[in-house]
Amino acid sequence: MFSVEKTEEVKATMPHNKDATSHNEAAAPRDQRALQQSGRFERFVGLIAQINKEIQRLKAQHMAQFDLRGTDVMCLVCLRKHPEGIPAADIARSISVDRALVSRSIHSLRTSGLVASDEREDTGTYRRPVFLTEKGKALATQVNGIIAKMVNKVDRDLAQDDVAVMYRVLTQILENLTAL
DSSP: OOOHHHHHHHHHHSOOOHHHHHHHHHHHHHHHHHHHHHHHHHHHHHHHHHHHHHHHHHHHHHHGGGTOOHHHHHHHHHHHHOTTOEEHHHHHHHHTOOHHHHHHHHHHHHHTTSEEEOTTOOSOTTTSEEEEOHHHHHHHHHHHHHHHHHHHHHHTTSOHHHHHHHHHHHHHHHHHHHHO
16 A cells, blocks of 8 residues: 555656546536536436325325225326216326226226226227216215325425426426327
8 A cells, every 4th residue: 555655655656647637627527517517417317206105194094994006096186187088098198197996996996886987988998988886986086185285285385386396397307208
């Protein structure tokens, strides 16, 4: 192992390369910028992951009383917005999950008597409109009330302008990521 003094002696005997020094000095800000961007990326991904984890926890905690899973809840919320019915494929796009996951959720909701579809529709399963039954509408209204209370608790300390900026920025980030 070299001592600090020995290392300085070795450096002193090496030929001085001015080009290498200026190159290293120019690279330093780029390296620092890359390190800062890496830190921002880690923080952003970490925050998004933690937020998602908390949302999943809250869905499980508050919806267990209704024997609903996270995707079931999202399907109910989507169907409540479309009283005339909406195809499973469109539900999947609307809530940004896999069609197979929506299909399993719709099956579970149908078994529970919460949703139905027009079996006379001459379309494939994914294109056949699904709609809430009366029982489903009542439950969707309850679920919507719970979600509204949670959202109010989460953003109660935030200025509405900040919330608007957050949604605008997150939307732009999503568009930028999608374009990559």
